[in-house]
Amino acid sequence: MNQDYIKPDNWSIIEEGFDLDRVKSSESLFSIGNGAMGQRANFEEFYSGKTFQGSYIAGIYYPDKTKVGWWKNGYPEYFAKVLNAPNWIGVLVEINGETLDLASCKVSDFKRELNMKEGWYHRSFTALLHNGIEVEVNVRRFLSLDMDELGVIKYEITPKNQDATVVFKPYLDAGVHNEDANWEEKFWEPLQTQHDINEAFVVARTFKTHFEVATFMHNSIYLNNENQNAEPVFTDTTSDKVIFTYEQLVPKGQTIALQKLGGYTVSMNHASADLIPAAQKVIQKGLALGYDSLLQNQIDAWAKIWEMSDITIEGDVKAQQGIRFNIFQLNQTYLGKDSRLNIGPKGFTGEKYGGSTYWDTEAYCIPFYMATKDQQVARNLLAYRYNQLDKAIENAAKLGFKNGAALYPMVTMNGEECHNEWEITFEEIHRNGAIAFAIFNYYRFTGDYSYIPEKGLEVLIGIARFWHQRATFSTYRNQYVILGVTGPNEYENNVNNNFYTNYIAKWCIDYAIEQIQKVKQEYASDYARIMSKVNLDDAEMLHWKKVADHMYFPYSEEHGVYLQQDGFLDKELVKVHDLDKSQRPINQKWSWDRILRSPYIKQADTLQGFYFFEDHFTKEQLEKHFDFYEPFTVHESSLSPCVHSIQAAVLGRMEQAYTFYLRTSRLDLDDYNKEVEEGLHITSMAGTWMSIVEGFGGMRVKNNTLHFEPRIPNEWNGYSFKINFRNQILKVSVHQHETKFTLEGNSPITVFVNGKAVLVEPNSLVTV
Amino acid sequence: MNQDYIKPDNWSIIEEGFDLDRVKSSESLFSIGNGAMGQRANFEEFYSGKTFQGSYIAGIYYPDKTKVGWWKNGYPEYFAKVLNAPNWIGVLVEINGETLDLASCKVSDFKRELNMKEGWYHRSFTALLHNGIEVEVNVRRFLSLDMDELGVIKYEITPKNQDATVVFKPYLDAGVHNEDANWEEKFWEPLQTQHDINEAFVVARTFKTHFEVATFMHNSIYLNNENQNAEPVFTDTTSDKVIFTYEQLVPKGQTIALQKLGGYTVSMNHASADLIPAAQKVIQKGLALGYDSLLQNQIDAWAKIWEMSDITIEGDVKAQQGIRFNIFQLNQTYLGKDSRLNIGPKGFTGEKYGGSTYWDTEAYCIPFYMATKDQQVARNLLAYRYNQLDKAIENAAKLGFKNGAALYPMVTMNGEECHNEWEITFEEIHRNGAIAFAIFNYYRFTGDYSYIPEKGLEVLIGIARFWHQRATFSTYRNQYVILGVTGPNEYENNVNNNFYTNYIAKWCIDYAIEQIQKVKQEYASDYARIMSKVNLDDAEMLHWKKVADHMYFPYSEEHGVYLQQDGFLDKELVKVHDLDKSQRPINQKWSWDRILRSPYIKQADTLQGFYFFEDHFTKEQLEKHFDFYEPFTVHESSLSPCVHSIQAAVLGRMEQAYTFYLRTSRLDLDDYNKEVEEGLHITSMAGTWMSIVEGFGGMRVKNNTLHFEPRIPNEWNGYSFKINFRNQILKVSVHQHETKFTLEGNSPITVFVNGKAVLVEPNSLVTV
Incomplete structure (x- = not known):
């Protein structure tokens, strides 16, 4: 640094x-x-x-x-x-x-x-x-x-x-x-x-x-x-x-x-x-x-x-410079005009990692582009995956899956897998979940359902098929299990029943079935076209549903938390805080096996599930899981601090949220990881934007309506951001004791601030 | 083939x-x-x-x-x-x-x-x-x-x-x-x-x-x-x-x-x-x-x-040719004159696998050399490891272990690790157990205790230290666990609590403590020399013992078997027999992730423990475990059929034992795996010898005495082998209805045949 x-x-x-x-x-x-x-x-x-x-x-x-040193089939x-x-x-x-x-x-x-x-x-x-x-x-x-x-x-x-x-x-x-x-x-x-x-x-x-x-x-x-x-x-x-x-x-x-x-x-x-x-x-x-x-x-x-x-921050030049650098680099990398392109992890700043497309796009970047560009941009990012569906089906077939099951690649340029660590390429399959989630998220934010009957449903079906086949029945548990995966925490490999993976797998199936029903009822001709193409019948969907309905989630009664994976409690649960500083970062100080058997978490894993599916859980549950997992998290991925910043903010822990924010926003400018020579961390920059808008601003979309729970770090006098919400621009300015809203557009909208409805008229200021 | x-x-x-x-x-x-x-x-x-x-x-x-494609620390x-x-x-x-x-x-x-x-x-x-x-x-x-x-x-x-x-x-x-x-x-x-x-x-x-x-x-x-x-x-x-x-x-x-x-x-x-x-x-x-x-x-x-x-087989030319080919190649590869040398997996027949020394030497080859050569040969093989103890301590230190803990390499020429798949190099640590077991086995067979105070004890101490540090305490189980290992079954990686590994770890600690006590009592000057060198005190040994005494072994009440590792029962337990032939061998037909999450076993794993520690278990337990695991075993390692042949023989299943025997003895001659071009499978050839002597002949050493339970495949008229037992040569000839013993030496010995004592005088024939 x-x-x-x-x-x-x-x-x-x-x-x-x-x-x-x-x-x-x-x-x-x-x-x-x-x-x-x-x-x-x-x-x-x-x-x-x-x-x-x-x-x-x-x-x-x-x-x-x-x-590779040793080839794997x-x-x-x-x-x-x-x-x-x-x-x-x-x-x-x-x-x-x-x-x-x-x-x-x-x-x-x-x-x-x-x-x-x-x-x-x-x-x-x-x-x-x-x-x-x-x-x-x-x-x-x-x-x-x-x-x-x-x-x-x-x-x-x-x-x-x-x-x-x-x-x-x-x-x-x-x-x-x-x-x-x-x-x-x-x-x-x-x-x-x-x-x-x-x-x-x-x-x-x-x-x-x-x-x-x-x-x-x-x-x-x-x-x-x-x-x-x-x-x-x-x-x-x-x-x-x-x-x-x-x-x-x-x-x-x-x-x-x-x-x-x-x-x-x-x-x-x-x-x-x-x-x-x-x-x-x-x-x-x-x-x-x-x-x-x-x-x-x-x-x-x-x-x-x-x-x-633009996001403005008053009273903290370094924070201001950091967020603008992130927004600037994202716009330098991808402007959303061309659905053949995507957001490389290093953008135009280096070669590392190869490929241009990771699950980062769906999990981290789409929210930024959705809120700061015309909705066509996010739609282009979704279409990129639709256009590569055939390759995802081929990719799954290479690994033994059938019948149109789709496994999107971990890293790709043209839809073909281009990674070659078996523990990532073959096992970090949760990426498939993020791709389905982005379809859901796009509709939730934009209200544009048309993407699903036109393109998205086929992707959802291919993904649901994959999860159905990938889960296996454990007679021992009398439930479906997903064995041999790597979760978002890449400091664990080949684990069984990663909570996040199992949870998003179940969700993908449920969501696909739900959308099939909706398209059937509301878009009959699309429905007919798709069904004849994918050759899907009710019997197959019943099989899917059985898997989703009987999915196993590892849970600890003692701690009241879902377990990151089977056997997590067997680990030596020494908190990061109690680790000698000389041992950090563990990815440079420890041999790989030691990292793997440690409880240390590279980036949000179970908590990534709580981020995506926040409304499936109570705040008390979030708190319990945050308090259980964050102390074992070393944040050695550029994608880690932002999710934790958002969740700390939700839990009202502003100091912690601010610390995480600084870490994500100036990662490259202050060269935290001593590797900026190799290029910038482009995709995690979208996480910085989320830290402010979703974390401090508390922005959510529920039932077609914007909700905010504005909070502000003590170190700042104020901050502001804009949201393109359904073709109107809402500007939000947060200060220590008030939040102001202005709307560029034609129709008044109601937003909820800390649960209270607030009407915002076009071109007039509302202070809360 | x-x-x-x-x-x-x-x-x-x-x-x-x-x-x-x-x-x-x-x-x-x-x-x-x-x-x-x-x-x-x-x-x-x-x-x-x-x-x-x-x-x-x-x-x-x-x-x-x-x-490598992706470097790991x-x-x-x-x-x-x-x-x-x-x-x-x-x-x-x-x-x-x-x-x-x-x-x-x-x-x-x-x-x-x-x-x-x-x-x-x-x-x-x-x-x-x-x-x-x-x-x-x-x-x-x-x-x-x-x-x-x-x-x-x-x-x-x-x-x-x-x-x-x-x-x-x-x-x-x-x-x-x-x-x-x-x-x-x-x-x-x-x-x-x-x-x-x-x-x-x-x-x-x-x-x-x-x-x-x-x-x-x-x-x-x-x-x-x-x-x-x-x-x-x-x-x-x-x-x-x-x-x-x-x-x-x-x-x-x-x-x-x-x-x-x-x-x-x-x-x-x-x-x-x-x-x-x-x-x-x-x-x-x-x-x-x-x-x-x-x-x-x-x-x-x-x-x-x-x-x-020589081993003779009457009435089956192919079996005769097979066993002689195995014995011939072992002797071409290693004659035991030089303790700087070891038994490469391909001998002088190819380059594959690199290195010259695997755990194969201790687990498979030492019994052959012990019984067919002067005991100095096996002692040289043990000394090879003693001479590399410093490197094994260095190797462990690189992985974060301390205080003289020794981790022998997976593959080596000079004591340094030369493998680089993390799941093998860092995690297939059971190899350390085989090295300790060979010391025990050498003494059991030869009666030459001098090796232990002279050299072996230091190796045992380094290995015990490793296991003590490698096991971690699970507060959840209130027992010690060993996380993140690869067992002998290399079709599983990064598993927790592999039974074989946990069992041999506990045994290594117990055996080291036992030998320390014995050397202390019987070899006072060696004891003093060693203790001052390794700096070991009673307090440390108490810590070791705590780990050994509270080691966790995964067990299924339902099946009455120890589990190969945590979570084995979660697998889709389809037997090999029910797998479509087109899917075999799975290491050529399936992608690596699919192999890993399957129940299929490459070579004896839990059963390897039953082979080493046969007398720790009843025959009923062996049968239960054999019947549970063998049906999931694909025997895609050259080291697999021999152990199963021996155990099938113990269980009186001669047809199965014979089938496994043929597979091991003519593996290369009949090119079962279509890879003989790359060289011969030298180390597994010693397993072929074991199949006859320990399997069909039922030879064991208990309390300084040879025991036999001779059995003969229906296909053979007779077979014979010789054993150098404590500097006298015992020849054993087994026919369908009788077994003959002759002794070259000076002192009569008592052997047990099917539990009955038989006195064999020098240079006279005894028929049982």
Whole structure:
């Protein structure tokens, strides 16, 4: 953890001073993205220090051959990797023949700023080169939200102490590799390079998946903001690289700038033959708009996003910065326009974990997108799973399931499983539950039932079939059991009767049956279409129901709690609090077997069930379970603190809730886990948002109505958030002694505040 | 399975006819070894077909960098691989300029014979070359038991249809690699080549472990058994290879022979500088003896081994061939001269599994070596573990254990763990129990207590400490539990309270305390030495005892059986018999999770406890447990059928015992598991021996006395075996209606036959 790394600021992420050991961390923290592409904050110029180079394009992946020590039957042959994409940001810089390299020259006044309000990244420094020339450098980079194939760089150099010959060598490079490649294979095959006076294109294709990408650039040279209409003095081309060389004498004190437009056109969106023409159009449009308009459009587009999704916090700059960083990164990663895309755990900030889609999307991200975007965005996320239902059925069939049973993958790009730890891939099957729960949650929040007859019901049926087959009858218990699973707590493997898994399995079956009946009655033609497709009859549903009705849940009479799994009470129940600090984090200090037999919980497990199904249990039950499990929870998953923060808030334990909140909101900014170098924890950022809205704000939807139980940490003067509830925007501002509501929309709505109905009229303030 | 592959024969393994698809399998089956080195039955001449090349030297290994998909804390960095050693058997052959290659010429009368009685391997065939020349080829190869650094090849060629120019190119080659190398690295670094007129040396060193090996050869050419005193016409040398070229015109019908002496001298046994001189001495001695004497000595040496360890079976050639193959291979692998060596699971026949030492040694192999060799051999096997005690303590410390607790590795070469599946490496801890049990078993059988005060007690203390720390107290049960283990049944992982593990843990503690008391009373100076070394006091032992006295064993009142582990009864208890044949073997047909949650048992687990501790239980209890568990046992481990065969025999179920016997004794010969290509299952071969001696013969040692309950399968007329019992040799011959005993020795002994005392006088026959 490093609390002094990033300067506190309401709207920007700021680093001051150049530290070679922080370069990789800052490359993660200052990453930019626009939902379609993104990059780590790698330097444009040559850098000989430690760096983790990464540019990424949404939806482009590579099925890297699986690497394991010991093969287990059922492993997927390939692991879909997030693909490091061709580099378009690179600009080599030479000053009087000396290459600018921050690792070798003398750097002062180094500063990075990620301006979250306006959506750009800026870097400035003064460099004293070995040849004695001192230059001031300013670089701004942004990826356009409006034109999501386009990125813009303005690279400015001002010689400070003498005239200098400045050479810019902007380039495109498809000869990139993944740091996490299993077998050090190349993932890209270069197909074609093409260049014109100031613009160039490198077309490359991924091996195996055959995505084609044209990476492009267009360069202009400005002296003191005056376009020089310069042409390259030299152009170097290889099969996967194009480099232009621009040379200009720059008088001392004057500023030379390279404006580089760049980006990608992709075969997911264009015919192969159109990739270069499409890129040319992007360039033309970008040039026509010009740098200033492009930047202004970017500022306007981010203003629109903030208008809807901003959360303000008064009296606590670090908390304010933290929540905005989380919201900003979520919007950089996924904007919800394209149902082929999803929310990778590292977004566009790293390669780790591979795949783009975990159960995180359904469990953590959908609530955020539902409440801060048009409902179509959440619907696209649901449709992503619908579109992959066939693959989920194939996946289940590989593991011996039949008759259309669907097991969604633990990690995926295209619907195929790409994880290969047996204890996760084969056994962490509760993920299937979260996917069904998201359908329920979408309808509960949006009131849009149409998704279920159109698409959702088929998913629910495939999932119910899976649970029905996966549960087995224990003659010993005379109940159905689910053996050999891994629950959300990945610090236990291959356990029997994980409460959370059994509970959500039963719920999935019950909910599927309920929705089948509803669709049968209210959407007869959809019903007929679906039933003929899935070949489901009443007899089969009776079998499902038998499993749901006789599901076993491990329970301790003594403690009055459901047990995380069979045998939990056999563990040596020493609380985290009584563990020596030197033993933490256990995932770094203890061997795996010791973790497994310990009672320590990585993230909410039984409590995850209490989070999803809060209204199935009393507050007393929640308290009992929270008091039983939280003391054994080490929160070593980024997904852990948020759920606990929400539940602590429900239980009125605001200090604890606030502590958990800080831990989730500044996880990356303060580098709690000393791993931010590898990229950001994108999906858990949605949990931070939930901590405020559902935790402190106490927002719930019950019977088509918004409910709030506002609470506020002592440390804050106030906070506010907005909710897009059924196409009207409700703004909620909470202060120590009052809560204010304002509504942007046309129809008055009734909300419940601490159980009391409050009418909120459009465009008028209600204070409670 | 392939029952017609190997011709039935009492003393030889014979293959007739050349089948390209069987070459790799036969390379395994016809492997030869002499305890110090060995090779697969690779062809000496060039072969372009599918082959798995392998030469091995006992004790020489390489720590290959661990390969896993997902790293877990505690994994060893390196995995010790059985090392493919430099090739000394190679002889390229050209006939009138055409290379002899069985994959490309026309082969007839192909025959292999592994003569187990005399210890040699012979191959003969007729080859019609593309150039029209037909030759008859006879090759005999053996590895000297007397001079275990020396191997001998006689390669004879007789042109059948015309005179021919025969070129022999014998070579040495250190440029070998392992098929199972994790990262395709080279394991050998060539240091030096040296050659004289007919002899050559290649010295190479293993990377990292720095074993140095001189591989040598000496060649002579004979025409019709007349030494030609030929010299090579050409010598080709590279950094890791020496090739001699001998050329000779051979008249039609006459026989040219290359006699190649070869082998290794190794830095484990010689100073580095002496490797070549030592090899020269071996060559000189070999030449002085000459081929005929070397062969005769080999026959004599094997006769001595057979004299002691042979088992005869009358009336069932396949059963006879099977048991001799097992005994032969065990003796080829390990002769017990060197306590630095152990019994690799594939011996000198393949690379699979890595390491040389599993719990197989203690659980399966020691009884065989104890009864068929001088007791020093078993003592050497025990000492191997004593010598690695420090490493076992280090290994435990890596996993968080303290105070001299010892966890022996699952797989090892030098005492360090080299396995890396967490469910095995970290959790299959019952191996520690077998190591203690072997100490008990050695004393029970040999009556030699001296091993315990000298060495064994320290091992017992380290192991007791481990179990004491590994068990945890369950307040819920008010007993000690052992969580998160894998039992002998590796088709279950991370289970709680595996009966076998808990039982042997308790036994280890009890036995250690008992031996400490005994040593204290009877070996005061050893006691003082050991206690001051291990720093053990009575208070600590009281803690141990508390764990042993309050150990929990899962038990089912309903079934009257101990449960394999907690939750076993939750499983869907469908018997193997009711499983569709298409689903077998489940380890090939089912995904891993499905296997884990099934009730199916890979090898004896609870029953392994009943095997080790037979006299702790009644025959009725054994029957109940056998009837409960065997029906769920799929016997997909080579170690499974033998224990079940013994127990079926105890229960008087001779048909079942016989079926299990056949499965264990001809596992490799009939290639039951279709994997003999990879090498033989050496350690389970000792289980075959146990099936006869302990199963059919019913041999036990109780109170320093041999007991027998002889039974005989209906299919046999009779069988006999010998037992070295306390330096006297007892021969037991069982027929359908009588059992005969003869004793080679000086003192009469009393044995019990079906509970009745029988006096056996030296050198006289007793019939019961």
